[in-house]
Every structure is written in C-alpha cells, then in structure tokens.
Amino acid sequence: MSAIEKINESVAVGAREYLTFKLDQEEYGIDILKVQEIRGYEPPTRIANAPAFIKGVVNLRGTIVPIVDMRLKFNCESAKYDSFTVVIILNLHHRIAGIVVDSVSDVMQLAPENLRAAPEVESVIDSDSVIGLGSLGERMLILLDIEKLMSGDDMGLNSDAC
Amino acid sequence: MAEVHQDTNSAGSDFDLTQFYQIFFEEAGENLDLMEQMLLNLNLETADDEELNGIFRCAHSVKGGAATFGFSDVAELTHQMESLLDRLRRHELQPNSSMVDVLLESADASRSLLARHQAGAEGAGPPTTDLVSRIRSLASGEIPAPKAAVVQVVAPVSVPVTPSAGTVPEQPKALTAVVSADGVRHLEIRISQLDREDQVVALMELFRDIPGLGDIKARPWTAGTPREFEVHTTSSNEDLLDLFAFHVSREQVVIQQVAEEAAQDHALSSSQTGTPLGFGFFDGAPGAPDLLAPAAAAPAAATVASVVSKAALPKTAGAANAATSQPEAATIRVAINKVDQLINLVGELVITQAMLAQNSRALDPALYQQLLTGLTDLDRNTRDLQESVMSIRMIPMSIVFSRFPRMLRDLAGKLGKKVNFVTLGEATELDKGLVEKITDPLTHLVRNSCDHGIEMPADRIKAGKPETGTITLSAAHQGGSIVIEVRDDGKGMSREKILSKAREKGLDVSDAMTDAEVWQLIFAPGFSTAEVVTDVSGRGVGMDVVKRNITSLNGTVEIDSSEGYGMKVSVRLPLTLAIMDGMSIGVGNEVYILPLSSVVESFQVKSDAVSTVGQGAQLVKVRDEYMPVIELEKVFQVSRFDSEKVSDIMVVIEAEGSRVVLLVDELLGQQQVVVKNLESNYRKVPNVSGATILGDGKVALILDTAALVRRSRH
Numbered sequence: 051m052s053a054i055e056k057i058n059e060s061v062a063v064g065a066r067e068y069l070t071f072k073l074d075q076e077e078y079g080i081d082i083l084k085v086q087e088i089r090g091y092e093p094p095t096r097i098a099n100a101p102a103f104i105k106g107v108v109n110l111r112g113t114i115v116p117i118v119d120m121r122l123k124f125n126c127e128s129a130k131y132d133s134f135t136v137v138i139i140l141n142l143h144h145r146i147a148g149i150v151v152d153s154v155s156d157v158m159q160l161a162p163e164n165l166r167a168a169p170e171v172e173s174v175i176d177s178d179s180v181i182g183l184g185s186l187g188e189r190m191l192i193l194l195d196i197e198k199l200m201s202g203d204d205m206g207l208n209s210d211a212c
Numbered sequence: 213m214a215e216v217h218q219d220t221n222s223a224g225s226d227f228d229l230t231q232f233y234q235i236f237f238e239e240a241g242e243n244l245d246l247m248e249q250m251l252l253n254l255n256l257e258t259a260d261d262e263e264l265n266g267i268f269r270c271a272h273s274v275k276g277g278a279a280t281f282g283f284s285d286v287a288e289l290t291h292q293m294e295s296l297l298d299r300l301r302r303h304e305l306q307p308n309s310s311m312v313d314v315l316l317e318s319a320d321a322s323r324s325l326l327a328r329h330q331a332g333a334e335g336a337g338p339p340t341t342d343l344v345s346r347i348r349s350l351a352s353g354e355i356p357a358p359k360a361a362v363v364q365v366v367a368p369v370s371v372p373v374t375p376s377a378g379t380v381p382e383q384p385k386a387l388t389a390v391v392s393a394d395g396v397r398h399l400e401i402r403i404s405q406l407d408r409e410d411q412v413v414a415l416m417e418l419f420r421d422i423p424g425l426g427d428i429k430a431r432p433w434t435a436g437t438p439r440e441f442e443v444h445t446t447s448s449n450e451d452l453l454d455l456f457a458f459h460v461s462r463e464q465v466v467i468q469q470v471a472e473e474a475a476q477d478h479a480l481s482s483s484q485t486g487t488p489l490g491f492g493f494f495d496g497a498p499g500a501p502d503l504l505a506p507a508a509a510a511p512a513a514a515t516v517a518s519v520v521s522k523a524a525l526p527k528t529a530g531a532a533n534a535a536t537s538q539p540e541a542a543t544i545r546v547a548i549n550k551v552d553q554l555i556n557l558v559g560e561l562v563i564t565q566a567m568l569a570q571n572s573r574a575l576d577p578a579l580y581q582q583l584l585t586g587l588t589d590l591d592r593n594t595r596d597l598q599e600s601v602m603s604i605r606m607i608p609m610s611i612v613f614s615r616f617p618r619m620l621r622d623l624a625g626k627l628g629k630k631v632n633f634v635t636l637g638e639a640t641e642l643d644k645g646l647v648e649k650i651t652d653p654l655t656h657l658v659r660n661s662c663d664h665g666i667e668m669p670a671d672r673i674k675a676g677k678p679e680t681g682t683i684t685l686s687a688a689h690q691g692g693s694i695v696i697e698v699r700d701d702g703k704g705m706s707r708e709k710i711l712s713k714a715r716e717k718g719l720d721v722s723d724a725m726t727d728a729e730v731w732q733l734i735f736a737p738g739f740s741t742a743e744v745v746t747d748v749s750g751r752g753v754g755m756d757v758v759k760r761n762i763t764s765l766n767g768t769v770e771i772d773s774s775e776g777y778g779m780k781v782s783v784r785l786p787l788t789l790a791i792m793d794g795m796s797i798g799v800g801n802e803v804y805i806l807p808l809s810s811v812v813e814s815f816q817v818k819s820d821a822v823s824t825v826g827q828g829a830q831l832v833k834v835r836d837e838y839m840p841v842i843e844l845e846k847v848f849q850v851s852r853f854d855s856e857k858v859s860d861i862m863v864v865i866e867a868e869g870s871r872v873v874l875l876v877d878e879l880l881g882q883q884q885v886v887v888k889n890l891e892s893n894y895r896k897v898p899n900v901s902g903a904t905i906l907g908d909g910k911v912a913l914i915l916d917t918a919a920l921v922r923r924s925r926h
Contacts, residue, residue, distance in 0.1 A: 095911040096802065097897055098848035107894060109905045112560035116894040146893045207894060 065161045071151040074126040079191040084140050091135040119150040125174050142197050160184045236277045237330045243270040244319050251315055252617050256307050264301035271297055286325045289340045293318050296351040314346050396446055402466040404438040418455055551604050558601045559886050565594045566907050609687040610638035612651050616658055623662050630669050630679055636686035642694055649765055653758040657698040657781050665702030693784050701778040731771035735759040766809045792887050796880040800850035803912045805885055810917040812864040832873050840924040843875045867917040872924045
C-alpha cells in the first residue's frame with residue numbers, strides 16, 4: 051500500500067495527524083501535511099511598515115520566506131526569543147511562510163471521536179480558522195485551519211486576497 | 213527535424229491529435245522563420261540547389277503538418293508555395309524578386325493563420341485567395357510587372373558565403389606536403405574600405421620591419437574597390453590578422469590562397485626561415501591547413517575558424533559540409549522554470565560554499581590540509597558550475613537581429629529608400645528574459661534610423677554620400693554588461709532644431725548645454741523633430757518609451773550624433789536580470805541594496821547644508837542644484853539604539869529622469885547580487901523592488917529607486 055493510499059484511508063476514517071505546538075500555555079494543532087520543516091529561530095530581516103507580527107523575511111535555501119510570530123498575532127503576553135523558540139515552515143498552496151511558536155510538542159493522530167466542535171467564544175482568532183478542539187485525556191488541542199488563517203486578509207501576507 | 217516531423221505526422225488521424233498541436237505550432241513557426249531567413253539571403257542570380265531545397269523543405273514540412281492537423285487554409289497556401297518552390301528547385305523557373313516578395317507575404321499569412329488556430333479561433337481567417345492566385349500565376353511562368361521601388365537589403369555579415377561543395381576534396385594532397393615543408397604560403401589579401409594611402413604604407417611597412425614575416429606587393433588599385441596585395445609568408449592567417457589589426461579591422465580583410473605554382477616558385481627563396489611568427493602550434497605542424505580552405509568571399513574570421521576545426525578533424529570533406537549547414541546543432545527544449553530552479557539551487561550552493569570558506573579561515577592549515585584543499589576545489593567547481601548554469605539562460609543576439617532584415621526590407625520599400633543592413637556580433641549572448649524585453653526598443657530604434665536617419669536616395673547623392681544608406685546593428689560584451697549599438701550614416705540630428713523644439717515644448721534648455729545633454733532631450737515625452745508624421749514614426753511617442761523600457765532593465769541609453777553624418781544610439785544592459793550590480797548601504801543596523809546603475813554620486817554633508825521648505829521637506833544644494841532629500845531612516849522606520857548617531861552620507865540617485873538624495877549612515881561596498889522576488893511568498897513592499905541574500909546568508913532588501921523618486925514628487 052503506497053503512502054498516498056494510506057493517507058487517503060486515514061482521511062476516509064477521519065483520523066488525521068496533527069503537529070502540535072505551544073503558544074504560552076495554550077496548545078495548538080495543525081495539519082501535518084501543511085508543514086514543510088521545523089527550524090530554529092534566526093533573526094529575520096525586518097520589513098518596514100509591516101504589522102508587528104510579521105517579523106520580516108529570512109533566507110530559506112535561496113527562497114525569501116516571510117516569518118509571522120503567532121504569539122504576537124494571538125496577543126500572547128510574552129514573546130521571547132530563546133534557544134527553544136522554533137519556526138514552523140508551512141507550505142500553503144505553493145506559497146511558503148514561517149510561523150514562530152514557543153515550542154513544538156509532537157505529532158498526534160486524532161480519531162473523529164476525539165474531536166469536539168469549537169465553542170462560540172470571543173477570541174482573537176477568527177472562528178472560521180478553528181476547525182475544532184481535540185481532546186486527549188487531560189490535554190486540549192485547538193485545531194487550526196492554518197491555510198485559512200495564513201491567507202486571511204488581516205494577515206496581510208498576500209497582495210491579492212485569495 | 214523537418215523530415216522527422218513528417219514521419220510522426222503521417223501516423224494517422226484516428227486518435228486525438230490536439231496533444232501534438234503545441235509541437236506543431238512551434239515547429240511550423242521555426243520552419244517559417246527559417247524559410248524567411250533563407251529567402252532573404254537568397255541570391256537570385258546564383259541561387260544554388262542547397263538553398264532552394266532548404267526553402268522547399270520548410271514549406272513542405274509546414275504543409276504536411278497543417279494537412280495532418282486539419283488546418284486546411286494553411287495547407288492550401290503552403291501547398292501553392294511548395295509547387296512554386298518545387299519548380300524553382302528543379303530549375304524550371306528562374307527565381308526573381310517578385311517571387312521572393314510573394315513567398316514572404318505568404319509566410320506572413322501562414323503565420324497569422326497559424327496564430328489564429330493556436331488561439332483556437334473559429335470562422336474564416338484573413339483571405340488568402342489573392343496570394344494563392346498570385347503564386348499560381350508565378351508558378352505557371354507568368355512574369356508580372358516589376359514593382360516600382362527597388363529595394364536592396366543585404367545582410368552580408370550574417371551570411372558566411374560558403375565554399376561550393378566539392379572544392380575541398382579536389383585539393384591535391386601532395387601540395388599540402390610541399391608547402392608545409394618550407395612553410396611559405398602565397399596569399400592574396402583583399403582589404404576593403406582602405407582608401408587612405410598612409411594606411412597602405414603602414415601595412416607594407418609591417419612586412420619591412422618584422423624580420424621573417426615575408427614580403428608584400430600591392431596590386432594596382434582603383435578607388436572604391438578593395439585593395440589587393442600579394443603576400444609570401446610563413447605566418448598563419450591568424451597572425452597576419454593580428455598584425456593588421458593595428459591598421460584595419462578584421463572584418464575588412466579577406467585572405468585567400470593563391471594557386472600552387474606560384475607558391476612553389478617562391479618556396480626556395482625563403483625556405484627554412486625558422487619558426488613562424490606566433491607560437492606556431494597551429495600553422496607549422498598540420499601542414500598549413502589554410503590551404504584546404506578555398507575561402508572565396510567568406511569573412512576572414514569565419515575562414516580561420518573553419519580551418520582550425522578542419523585541422524582538428526581529419527575528415528576535411530565532412531567538416532566542410534558541417535560548416536555549410538545551419539549553426540544550431542543538437543539542442544533540447546527545456547521548460548524555463550526548470551532552468552530557473554537550477555539557477556536558484558546553484559545560487560544556494562554558492563552561498564553555502566561562501567559560508568564554508570569563511571568558517572574554515574580560522575583553521576590551522578597544517579592540521580586540516582586535506583579539508584582546506586577540498587574546500588579550494590569546491591570553490592573552483594561551484595564557480596564553474598554557476599557559470600555554466602547561468603549560460604543556459606543565455607541566448608545569442610542573432611535571435612533578435614534576425615527579424616530586422618525583413619522589417620527593414622519592407623520599411624525601406626515603403627519609404628522608397630535604399631538601405632543596407634549590417635549586423636555585427638550576433639553571437640553575443642544575453643539572458644533570455646532580457647532578449648525578450650529588448651526586442652521592442654531595438655525595433656523602435658532601427659525603424660527610427662530608417663525613417664528619420666537615412667535620407668532619400670536623391671538627397672544622399674546630393675550630399676555626396678553613396679545612394680544606399682547603411683544601418684549597422686552591433687552587439688558586444690563590455691565588462692559585466694552588453695552594449696548594443698544602432699548606427700546609421702543618415703542625416704544625423706540637428707542641435708539647433710532640437711533646442712528650438714525643446715523651447716517650444718517649454719523645456720528648460722540653454723545654448724550652453726553640451727551635445728550629450730541636448731541629445732538626451734529627445735527622450736522627453738512627446739518630443740519629435742520629424743517634419744512629417746508618418747505611420748512609421750514621428751508622432752513623438754517612442755523615444756521616451758524606449759528610454760523607460762531600457763531603464764527598467766537597469767540599462768542606459770547614450771546618443772552620439774553628427775549632423776550630416778549620421779547618429780549612433782548605444783544601449784548598455786546588464787548581462788542578466790537575475791544578477792545586478794548593487795551598492796550596499798547601512799542605515800542603523802540594517803543593510804539595504806541600491807542598484808548601482810541608478811547611483812550618481814555620494815558625499816558627506818554637514819547638517820547645515822540641508823535647508824527645509826514649507827512643511828519640513830528637505831533640500832540639499834549640490835553644485836547649484838537643489839535636490840529633495842529622502843531620509844531612509846524615516847522611510848523604513850529604522851530604530852536606533854544609539855540616538856547620538858545621525859545619517860550624514862548622501863547618495864544621489866537618478867531614476868525616471870529626476871534625481872533625489874538619499875540620506876544614509878554608511879556605504880558598505882559594491883557587489884553583484886542575485887535578485888530574488890519578494891512577492892512569490894510575501895507581497896509587494898513599498899519602495900522595495902526585491903530582495904537578495906548577502907554573503908552571510910542574511911536577506912537584504914533592494915530599494916526601488918523609481919518609487920523613491922516618485923515619492924519625493926508628492
């Protein structure tokens with residue numbers, strides 16, 4: 051059975067793999083298939099007049115990649131840059147972008163029975179970008195539709211809204 | 213290629229052919245281009261079978277393909293062309309200029325029909341019945357009345373006149389041996405455009421002054437023809453050309469071997485003169501291979517090149533044939549994005565290599581000898597690799613130049629002028645992206661030369677010039693850039709006319725302006741000194757567009773003109789769009805790159821040199837000129853840790869015809885940078901045209917000088 055078929059099958063039964071990461075005390079999960087790689091944080095080149103959460107651009111093996119600090123985007127209290135700070139490089143619809151998070155935890159498979167609908171609460175995250183909640187014992191994951199989140203107008207990553 | 217194409221097409225039409233459409237359109241386009249080129253180069257009196265067959269094959273391939281794919285209109289037209297060409301190649305008809313005209317028109321018509329099919333257009337295309345009937349009448353042997361205007365357009369340099377097949381094997385082998393034994397060759401050297409007596413004397417003196425070179429004898433000469441000399445020498449053609457280069461250019465010289473008896477007569481007189489001039493690697497050992505080249509009227513340089521290749525290949529006859537065939541050898545078609553990816557990866561490799569080199573500098577050479585040797589090799593290999601990869605994107609200028617003979621032929625015919633078109637340096641290579649963008653401005657310049665530059669034949673004779681005007685298009689590498697020149701020997705530009713026109717337009721001019729400044733005025737929008745507006749040019753749109761297009765490619769335009777003698781427009785372009793000469797500047801802790809082509813000068817200022825106007829706009833006086841000041845620190849909101857430090861270096865930049873001054877902290881240096889697109893993953897950033905990766909792997913933004921200049925206007 052090829053890798054593609056395996057994926058298709060797991061999608062069919064609803065089990066998906068999520069990369070989980072931490073922002074402050076909250077734990078988030080994103081579709082692993084959107085993740086290209088994980089790197090350490092290196093200071094990007096600042097871009098003038100960009101929103102504060104866009105840290106700038108870095109050189110990823112010859113490609114210029116914008117870096118978004120999710121902690122600033124989600125109004126976390128502190129956004130420290132230390133040796134644990136990591137950048138998740140995402141490959142979204144032929145565009146590449148990096149997000150800064152406090153730490154990456156692990157990759158988890160979530161079956162449909164572990165998924166909960168997202169409650170209607172006031173938050174800085176656009177509710178359209180939240181798929182739902184994943185509950186695993188004591189842990190609660192906020193599952194993000196990272197593609198929708200990153201291509202949103204308020205992110206300002208694209209010139210043309212798509 | 214043509215034959216192969218035929219075979220694939222004959223494979224029935226019972227399956228879906230649409231997948232092959234693209235290939236057909238590409239090949240048909242190539243065939244039509246090739247046919248047009250061959251038609252233009254066709255010598256009507258002495259057209260040989262090879263040329264006529266070649267043209268026939270092109271038409272035949274297009275017809276076959278069009279019929280297979282069901283483009284009946286194209287097939288019908290090309291079928292008629294084919295019948296005419298078939299009669300020509302079987303020598304049942306003598307080719308004449310009206311046939312060439314109608315064939316060229318048919319090629320155009322086929323092209324537009326094909327373009328319609330490619331675009332998937334429905335319905336009837338442009339009518340071809342007129343063309344078809346004209347070809348039919350020509351093919352049946354009728355001779356229509358010749359056209360009134362006789363147009364003469366030749367492209368002499370681009371067509372190496374090939375030695376007729378069969379001459380080469382006829383050269384007796386014994387002769388080669390005899391001559392190589394004593395090394396003296398008897399040559400006839402023809403030098404065109406050598407009118408001044410002192411140049412002739414200088415050439416003759418070469419032979420007197422250099423011992424062992426041989427002797428030279430001038431033949432009787434009449435003005436207007438090439439000078440002819442008889443030379444006995446042991447030196448190779450290449451050495452002779454090098455020597456002559458002090459007095460005449462290579463293109464003027466034609467070296468030809470004289471019959472063998474003469475050579476033998478002279479053989480004893482200067483035998484055993486020792487080593488010939490130069491290194492003697494080529495001329496001595498292989499038995500003066502030049503003998504094998506019956507280089508009748510071929511340009512000297514081409515002759516020498518083909519001789520060398522023959523010396524390398526023992527099969528001389530085969531080599532001669534190879535020289536007569538088209539220059540393009542085996543090529544493959546590759547999608548451009550694959551090449552671009554390759555270039556990106558190599559760029560990456562170069563940066564990694566640079567980082568390794570930097571990090572290894574601190575190592576003890578004694579302990580890490582092997583590692584360091586490896587790194588040196590890596591350095592060299594990456595450089596070579598980068599060079600070869602970059603060269604993939606490079607295509608010769610001949611791609612652009614080849615469209616002009618046809619255009620000028622039509623244009624000159626329309627205007628009733630006689631124009632001789634000369635191209636030089638078509639082998640000069642340029643980035644593909646640039647080639648596409650430079651074609652339109654060049655077309656405009658060439659049209660201008662023909663329309664405004666070259667006078668009517670009668671006026672030329674009155675002015676004491678040859679009836680036929682000459683337009684020269686040349687390309688050459690100069691350092692890291694390419695220089696393309698459009699030169700004509702027409703009437704040139706009138707300084708007074710331009711100045712008065714400029715005053716009319718309300719431009720700020722004075723009589724004290726230098727010529728160069730005056731010529732630059734014609735780039736102002738809406739500027740034209742043409743007395744009559746034709747449908748070709750003269751409406752005053754154009755030169756400003758030319759200038760803008762070239763500036764957007766980081767290029768420059770210069771004009772040189774002399775009234776009554778012609779003008780020259782030089783376009784200087786960077787070799788590739790992907791690499792740019794940049795000046796890195798520091799503002800606070802940040803580094804930005806300025807395109808070097810837009811930097812005029814830089815200097816240090818004291819704060820009192822800057823004056824403010826109105827709402828705080830700053831101006832600085834540079835040599836009696838006030839220029840707006842842009843503080844990069846403010847534009848890019850650079851934060852400063854050291855509040856004491858202020859920017860005190862000013863860089864004058866020029867874009868879109870205006871100048872502004874940038875205030876920066878420091879100038880860090882000049883370097884070639886690889887231009888990267890910011891928008892592929894991010895979006896357009898104001899005042900920034902792109903980004904690049906510095907030697908340490910960091911990203912630096914490239915400033916958009918045009919945007920900065922525009923900013924100062926508001």
